[in-house]
Amino acid sequence: MIIKFDDITLRAIEESDMELLKDLINDPEIEIMTGGYSFPVSTYQQRSWFEKIQNRNNELRLIVDTKDHGAIGVVMLTDIDWKNRSAQSHSKITSVNNMRGRGYGTKASYALLKYAFEQLNLNCIYSHILEYNQASKRVREKLGFTREGILRDRVYKNGKYHNVEVWSLLSSEYFSRIHKDEK
Numbered sequence: 001m002i003i004k005f006d007d008i009t010l011r012a013i014e015e016s017d018m019e020l021l022k023d024l025i026n027d028p029e030i031e032i033m034t035g036g037y038s039f040p041v042s043t044y045q046q047r048s049w050f051e052k053i054q055n056r057n058n059e060l061r062l063i064v065d066t067k068d069h070g071a072i073g074v075v076m077l078t079d080i081d082w083k084n085r086s087a088q089s090h091s092k093i094t095s096v097n098n099m100r101g102r103g104y105g106t107k108a109s110y111a112l113l114k115y116a117f118e119q120l121n122l123n124c125i126y127s128h129i130l131e132y133n134q135a136s137k138r139v140r141e142k143l144g145f146t147r148e149g150i151l152r153d154r155v156y157k158n159g160k161y162h163n164v165e166v167w168s169l170l171s172s173e174y175f176s177r178i179h180k181d182e183k
Helices: 016-027 043-053 103-118 134-142 170-181
Strands: 001-006 008-012 060-066 070-081 086-093 124-130 148-157 162-169
Touching: 001 134, 016 043, 016 070, 016 170, 060 086, 060 103, 070 103, 086 103, 103 124, 103 134, 103 170, 124 134, 124 148, 134 162, 162 170
Parallel strands: 086 124
Antiparallel strands: 001 008, 008 060, 060 070, 070 086, 124 162, 148 162
């Protein structure tokens, strides 16, 4: 499966992407901006993870590929609830070669939303964002998400607890915005 939008392509994870994925999970700049925590991941652990994810039907993980730079990150739908038609979205863009802040994360997230709403027929896409993660909040705002509320002191990072903001976008809001943009 390949999903194209502007100058990016979302594609299935291949074995050749293991090094990028390992680098993303081991990147301290990414770890500090995401929920939970990560232990350092070895090549062996990365390969074991790759083999385990092959048959999961409640998540979709796609590589963000660019024409000029190749694979630069990953976007995901996790916790896909097929009955209630909802899923959580995530994205990670590498810091190598200053790939962040160039709009790739926004384009990749938009392509993921387009696929989620137009092909998978999901009704609600939501994100949990650390309160201090301004870049992720800006991306959600650009995409039309609504800030629903705060999960108080939910994530422990750097010796203290931090709030997590819940953001969501409904399919009706997505389609309303698409039709508005077409006029």
